[in-house]
Amino acid sequence: MDLKKMDSKNYEKYIIGTIKEYASEKVEAGAWPADEALVLAKEEYKRLLPDGLETKDNCFYTFTNDEKTVGYIWLAKSKTNPSESFVYDFAIDRAFQNKGFGTQAMKEIFIEAKNRGFKKIDLHVFGSNKRAIHVYRKLGFIPTDITMSRNL
Numbered sequence: 001m002d003l004k005k006m007d008s009k010n011y012e013k014y015i016i017g018t019i020k021e022y023a024s025e026k027v028e029a030g031a032w033p034a035d036e037a038l039v040l041a042k043e044e045y046k047r048l049l050p051d052g053l054e055t056k057d058n059c060f061y062t063f064t065n066d067e068k069t070v071g072y073i074w075l076a077k078s079k080t081n082p083s084e085s086f087v088y089d090f091a092i093d094r095a096f097q098n099k100g101f102g103t104q105a106m107k108e109i110f111i112e113a114k115n116r117g118f119k120k121i122d123l124h125v126f127g128s129n130k131r132a133i134h135v136y137r138k139l140g141f142i143p144t145d146i147t148m149s150r151n152l
Helices: 008-028 034-048 101-115 130-138
Strands: 002-005 058-065 068-077 084-092 120-123
Touching: 002 101, 008 034, 008 058, 008 068, 008 084, 058 101, 068 101, 084 101, 101 120, 101 130
Parallel strands: 084 120
Antiparallel strands: 002 058, 058 068, 068 084
């Protein structure tokens, strides 16, 4: 598996899909109403990435295997501690899931983050994403903050 910095062509494709996916996940989690989710997601991404691919302290990568794109990751410097990083987005394309690519990709990111001088990686995962939670636990991530809700 190869880790490559994302180019502008892949970024444009990535950002459109990831905003839609994020909006959908927020709706599924019960955090946003469906009729407002896409607008809210676009606003959040614009706030986080005012300069898109060139936004300071943010790095975007694609993972490839045999010249095929397997997935992507968005890694950023923590806003509160410069020696820490945060994974804003990580995904393996459906065709490559359940084949060990997610674990392999995260191991590549650990190396890249260390090379960039980071001492720690944090991330967020939606509680309903059992597959991702399993992979992250297997890789040594531990829960640090849990938000829970209950319908009345």
